Amino acid sequence: MSDFVKLDKLTLAYGDVVAVPDLSFSIGKGELVALLGPSGCGKTTTMRAIAGLMAPKSGSIHIDGRDVTNLAPSKREVGLVFQSYALFPHLSVYENVAFGLKMRKASNIRERVEEAIASVGLSDFTNRLTPDLSGGQQQRVSLARSLVVEPKVLLLDEPLSNLDARLRLEMQLVLKDIQRRTGVTMIFVTHDQSEALALADRIVLMKDGVIVQEGSAEEMYNAPRTRFAADFFGFENIFPGDDGQDRAWRPGAITLGDGPFEGQIRGMSFGGDYRTYVIDTERGQIKGAVRADLPSYKEGDKVRFDLPMAQAVALDAG
Amino acid sequence: MFDNRTTGLLLVLPAAIFAAVLFLVPVGILLSEAFTGPDGGFSFGAYVDFFSSDRNMTVFWRSLRLGLYVMLTSAVIGYAAAFCIVQLAPKSRGRIFALIILPLMISPVARTYAWLVILGRTGIVNQVIVGLGLSEDSLRLLFTETAVFIGLLQLFLPLMIISLISSMENMPRDVIPAARVLGASWFNVFFRVIIPLTREGLVVGGTLVFAGSMTAYITPAILGGSKVLMLETLLYQRVTVANDYASASVIAMILVAMSVVTNLLLKRLAKPRNRKVAIQTKKVEAMT
Amino acid sequence: MNTSRTASWVIIGLTLLFLIGPFVVIVLAALTNGNNLAFPPEGLSLRWFIKVFTIESFRDSFVISMVLAVFGTLAALVIGVPAAYAIVRYKVPGAGAVQLIVSSPLIVPGIIVGLALLRYLVIPTGFTIFATLFLAHTALILPYAVRVVTSSMQNLRTDVEEAALILGCSRLGSFFRVVFPNIRGGILAAFILGFVTSFNQVPVSLFLSGPGVRTLPIDMLAYMETTYDPSVAALACLLAVMSVGIVFAAEKFLGFSKYV
Numbered sequence: 001m002s003d004f005v006k007l008d009k010l011t012l013a014y015g016d017v018v019a020v021p022d023l024s025f026s027i028g029k030g031e032l033v034a035l036l037g038p039s040g041c042g043k044t045t046t047m048r049a050i051a052g053l054m055a056p057k058s059g060s061i062h063i064d065g066r067d068v069t070n071l072a073p074s075k076r077e078v079g080l081v082f083q084s085y086a087l088f089p090h091l092s093v094y095e096n097v098a099f100g101l102k103m104r105k106a107s108n109i110r111e112r113v114e115e116a117i118a119s120v121g122l123s124d125f126t127n128r129l130t131p132d133l134s135g136g137q138q139q140r141v142s143l144a145r146s147l148v149v150e151p152k153v154l155l156l157d158e159p160l161s162n163l164d165a166r167l168r169l170e171m172q173l174v175l176k177d178i179q180r181r182t183g184v185t186m187i188f189v190t191h192d193q194s195e196a197l198a199l200a201d202r203i204v205l206m207k208d209g210v211i212v213q214e215g216s217a218e219e220m221y222n223a224p225r226t227r228f229a230a231d232f233f234g235f236e237n238i239f240p241g242d243d244g245q246d247r248a249w250r251p252g253a254i255t256l257g258d259g260p261f262e263g264q265i266r267g268m269s270f271g272g273d274y275r276t277y278v279i280d281t282e283r284g285q286i287k288g289a290v291r292a293d294l295p296s297y298k299e300g301d302k303v304r305f306d307l308p309m310a311q312a313v314a315l316d317a318g
Numbered sequence: 319m320f321d322n323r324t325t326g327l328l329l330v331l332p333a334a335i336f337a338a339v340l341f342l343v344p345v346g347i348l349l350s351e352a353f354t355g356p357d358g359g360f361s362f363g364a365y366v367d368f369f370s371s372d373r374n375m376t377v378f379w380r381s382l383r384l385g386l387y388v389m390l391t392s393a394v395i396g397y398a399a400a401f402c403i404v405q406l407a408p409k410s411r412g413r414i415f416a417l418i419i420l421p422l423m424i425s426p427v428a429r430t431y432a433w434l435v436i437l438g439r440t441g442i443v444n445q446v447i448v449g450l451g452l453s454e455d456s457l458r459l460l461f462t463e464t465a466v467f468i469g470l471l472q473l474f475l476p477l478m479i480i481s482l483i484s485s486m487e488n489m490p491r492d493v494i495p496a497a498r499v500l501g502a503s504w505f506n507v508f509f510r511v512i513i514p515l516t517r518e519g520l521v522v523g524g525t526l527v528f529a530g531s532m533t534a535y536i537t538p539a540i541l542g543g544s545k546v547l548m549l550e551t552l553l554y555q556r557v558t559v560a561n562d563y564a565s566a567s568v569i570a571m572i573l574v575a576m577s578v579v580t581n582l583l584l585k586r587l588a589k590p591r592n593r594k595v596a597i598q599t600k601k602v603e604a605m606t
Numbered sequence: 607m608n609t610s611r612t613a614s615w616v617i618i619g620l621t622l623l624f625l626i627g628p629f630v631v632i633v634l635a636a637l638t639n640g641n642n643l644a645f646p647p648e649g650l651s652l653r654w655f656i657k658v659f660t661i662e663s664f665r666d667s668f669v670i671s672m673v674l675a676v677f678g679t680l681a682a683l684v685i686g687v688p689a690a691y692a693i694v695r696y697k698v699p700g701a702g703a704v705q706l707i708v709s710s711p712l713i714v715p716g717i718i719v720g721l722a723l724l725r726y727l728v729i730p731t732g733f734t735i736f737a738t739l740f741l742a743h744t745a746l747i748l749p750y751a752v753r754v755v756t757s758s759m760q761n762l763r764t765d766v767e768e769a770a771l772i773l774g775c776s777r778l779g780s781f782f783r784v785v786f787p788n789i790r791g792g793i794l795a796a797f798i799l800g801f802v803t804s805f806n807q808v809p810v811s812l813f814l815s816g817p818g819v820r821t822l823p824i825d826m827l828a829y830m831e832t833t834y835d836p837s838v839a840a841l842a843c844l845l846a847v848m849s850v851g852i853v854f855a856a857e858k859f860l861g862f863s864k865y866v
Contacts, residue, residue, distance in 0.1 A: 320695045320696050320697070320764065322696065323696070323697060323698070323699050325692075325696060326692040326695070326696025326697060326698040326699075327692075327698055327699060328692075329688040329689060329691060329692035329696070329698075330688070330689045330692045330693065330698050330701075330704050330708075332685040332688065332689070333685040333686055333688070333689035333704075333708050333748060333752065334689070334704045334707050334708055336685055336744070336745065336748065337707050337708050337710055337711060337745055337748060338707050340723070340727075340741050340742070340745045341707075341710050341711055341714065341719060341745050342707065342710060343726075344719070344722035344723050344725070344726040344727060345714050345718055345719060345722045347722065347725075347726050348718060348721060348722040348725065348726070395621060398617050398621075399617055399618060399621040402613075402614035402615070402617045402618050403618060405614060406614075414618060414622070416857070417622055417625075417626060418621075418622070418625065420625075420626065420850060420853075421625050421626065421629075423802055423849045423850055423852075423853045424629075424806070424845070424846045424849050424850065425805075425806040425823055425842065425845050425846065425849065426806065426808065426823075427806070427808065427823045427826050427827060427842065428629075428632070428841075428842030428843070428845055428846050429628070429629075431632060431826075431830070431838060431839065431842050432628030432629060432631055432632040432842075433628060434643065435628075435631050435632060435635045435643055435644070435645050435839070436628060436631055436645070438643075440642075440644055441645065442631065442645050445645075471624075472624060472625060472628065475621075475624070475625065476625065479621070533715045535717055535808060535809045535812065536808050536809075536827075539827065540827070540830070550715070550717050550809065553717060553718075553721075554717065554812060554813075557721065557813070563725075566721065570715075570718040570721070570722075573715045573717075573718060574713075574714055574715070574718065577713050577714065577715060578713060581713050
C-alpha cells in the first residue's frame with residue numbers, strides 16, 4: 001500500500017489524559033478504511049486529529065506527501081461528515097453545500113452545488129432549511145457539503161449509526177458509489193463490526209488507543225488473532241485448549257446433538273433461520289447456534305456437543 | 319479545538335475587568351468603610367453604633383419581617399395559582415403565563431404608583447369602606463406596613479409563580495393521578511407529592527421574593543415614605559439627610575451579605591434537584 | 607370536574623386581578639378630566655397624557671434614559687458576547703471566578719453601586735455623572751447579556767463550528783458566518799431585556815443624579831414628591847405601554863421568552 005495518508009508515532013491527549021499513545025498506520029489512495037473499536041478506544045480522537053480539530057502531542061500526519069500536522073483544518077483538504085451531521089441550521093441545503101466553495105472563492109459555484117445536491121438525490125430540497133429535513137436527508141446534505149470541495153480524504157464519523165436498517169443499506173451503497181465514482185480516500189469510524197465489514201476495504205481494529213489488528217474484512221472476520229478481536233467479531237466461545245493455546249468458535253461452529261462433551265440447555269433465543277442456545281458446561285457457558293429446521297431443545301435438556309477443531313481459530317496469547 | 323486557554327481568557331477579560339473595576343472595587347471600598355474607625359484603624363464602631371440605635375433596629379426587623387411575610391404569602395398564592403395554570407391547555411396556559419410575567423416588564427415606579435390611587439385617602443379601598451359604613455372616616459392605609467406589604471407582594475408574586483410553574487412542569491408526568499389512584503387525598507397529594515417535587519421551585523422563588531422584598535427601594539419609598547422605612551430607604555435617608563456614611567456603609571454590608579447568602583442558597587439548594595426528583599420519581603414508580 | 611375547573615379559573619382570575627388590576631386603575635385615573643389623582647375619574651380626557659409631553663424635565667430625562675438604555679445595552683453586548691462565547695466554548699482558566707465577577711452586578715444591590723460610584727468615582731476623579739451612569743448601566747446589563755447569550759449559545763453544537771473550519775473558514779469567520787446568525791435571536795433578546803431593565807432602573811441611578819442629569823424613573827419619583835396630579839399616572843401608562851409593546855413585539859417576532 002502507498003502512504004497517501006500516513007500517521008507516524010501519533011500521540012493524542014486531552015490535557016494530561018493520553019487517549020492515543022504512539023499510533024502509526026498508513027492508508028492507500030482511494031482506499032475505504034474503517035477505524036473500528038468500542039467507545040473510548042481512541043478512534044474518534046484519531047479521526048479528529050486527521051481533520052485538524054485536535055493538535056497532537058507528538059508525532060506527525062501526512063496527507064498526499066504533505067506534512068499537515070500543524071496545519072489548520074481549513075488547509076488540509078479533508079472533508080468530515082459529523083455523526084450529528086453538523087449542518088448550519090440557519091442555512092438552506094443549497095447554502096450549506098455552497099459554503100465550502102464560497103470560502104475557497106471557487107468558480108461555477110451554482111453549477112457545482114446543484115450537481116452535488118443532485119448526486120445525493122436531494123434536488124427537490126435545494127431551498128429547504130436543513131433542520132426541516134429527516135436524519136437521512138441531513139446526512140446526505142452533509143456528504144454533499146463535504147464532497148463538493150473535492151477533499152483528498154473524506155472522514156466519516158459513525159456514518160450509519162443514526163440510520164434505520166433500510167437507510168443503512170442505502171447509505172452503504174451511496175458510499176461505495178462515491179468511492180467508485182470519485183476515487184476519494186475514505187476513513188470512517190464505527191463501533192459496529194457489521195458496518196465495518198459491510199463497507200470497508202480494510203479494517204483497523206483499535207483498543208485503548210492501540211491498534212489490535214488490521215486487515216481486510218475477510219481476514220478480520222475469519223482470522224482474528226487476539227481474544228479481543230475474536231470477541232469483537234462474534235467468536236463468542238473462547239476456551240483454552242489442552243495445549244495451552246486459546247481457541248475461539250462462533251456459535252454456528254458448535255455442533256449440537258453429538259460429540260464428546262455434555263452440557264445442559266440454559267436458555268434459547270429464536271433468530272428466524274436458527275436458534276441460539278446458551279449451554280452450561282464444565283468449561284463454563286457456551287453459545288451454540290443451530291439451524292431452525294433441526295430438532296430443538298428445551299430448557300434443562302441435557303445435550304451433547306462438539307467443538308470441532310477444524311472450525312476453531314487459534315489465538316495469540318494475551 | 320477549543321482548548322486554547324489564552325484565547326478564552328482574552329475573550330472573557332474585557333467583561334471581567336469592566337465588572338471588577340467598575341463594580342467590585344468601588345463597592346469593596348464602600349463596604350470596608352464601615353470597618354474603619356475614626357483613627358483610620360480597624361474598628362467595629364460603626365456596627366456597634368448602628369445596631370444600638372432603636373430606630374435602625376426597627377427598620378432592620380421590619381425589613382426581615384416584611385420579607386418573610388411577602389415570601390410566605392406569595393408561596394401560598396403562588397402554589398394555588400401555579401397549580402391551576404399548569405392544568406390548563408397549552409394555549410391558554412401560554413396566554414395566562416404571559417399575563418403573569420407582563421408586570422415584570424413594566425417600570426416598578428409605575429407598578430407601585432397605582433397603589434397610591436387605590437390605597438389613598440380618597441382611594442378605591444377607602445371609598446368602599448366608607449360606602450359600606452364600615453368606618454366613619456377614611457382610613458390611613460398609605461404609609462403603613464400593610465401598604466408596603468401589598469406593594470411588595472404585587473411586585474414579587476410573579477417570580478414565585480414562575481418558579482413554581484417551571485418546577486411543576488418538570489414534575490414527572492402523571493405522578494398526581496398515580497398518587498390519587500394509590501389512595502392519597504388531595505391534602506396528601508399536595509404535601510407528599512407536589513411540594514417535594516417542586517421544592518426547588520419553592521426555594522428558588524422564595525429566595526428571590528425574600529431577597530427582592532428586603533432590598534426593595536421603590537415600594538417602601540412610595541408606599542412607606544419616611545414613616546415606614548426599610549433598609550434601602552433608610553440608607554438613602556442616612557446619606558441624603560444626615561451625610562451619615564458610616565450607617566450607609568453598615569446597611570450596604572447587610573444588604574450585600576443578604577444578597578450573597580441568598581445567591582449561595584440558590585446555587586446550593588437548586589442543584590440537587592435532579593437527584594431528588596429522580597429519587598422521588600422512583601419512589602412513586604415503585605408504588606405503582 | 608367542572609367545579610374544580612371553575613375554582614381553578616377563579617384562582618387564576620383573582621391572581622391576575624391583583625397583578626394587573628392596578629394598571630387598569632391607573633389607566634383610568636390618568637384619563638381623568640379633573641385636577642386630582644382620583645378613581646373613578648372625574649370625566650374622561652387625554653389632557654394629562656398631553657401634559658406629560660410639555661413637562662420639560664420629563665422630556666430631558668426621557669432622552670437620558672433612552673440613551674443610557676440603548677447605548678448601555680450595546681456596550682454590554684460588545685463585551686458580553688465574546689465573554690459568553692468563551693465561557694461556553696473554551697476552557698477559560700478560573701471560569702468560575704470570571705463568571706462570578708461578571709454576574710456580580712446581579713448580586714450587589716444597585717443602590718450600593720450607585721453610592722459607591724458616586725463617592726469613589728465621581729467625587730474624587732470628577733468623572734461626569736452622565737458617564738458614570740452610562741458605565742453603571744452597562745455593568746448592570748452585562749450579566750443579563752452574558753446569561754442570555756450563553757443560553758442561546760448552548761443550543762449550538764460545537765461540531766457546527768468545526769464543520770465551518772474544515773470547510774475553509776477562519777476562527778473569526780466561523781464566528782460571524784455560523785455562530786452569530788444562530789445566536790442573533792438571543793442577542794436581540796438580550797438587547798430587549800437589557801433595554802427594559804436599564805430603562806426602568808431606579809436604585810443604581812438613585813445617587814447618580816445631578817443638575818440636568820436624571821433618569822426618567824428618578825425624575826418621576828422626584829415629581830411625585832412635590833406634585834400630586836395625574837401626569838405621573840399618565841406617564842406611567844405610557845411607559846407601561848412602551849415596555850409591554852416592545853416585549854410583545856419581541857415575543858411575536860422572535861419568541862423572546864425562549865431566550866430569557
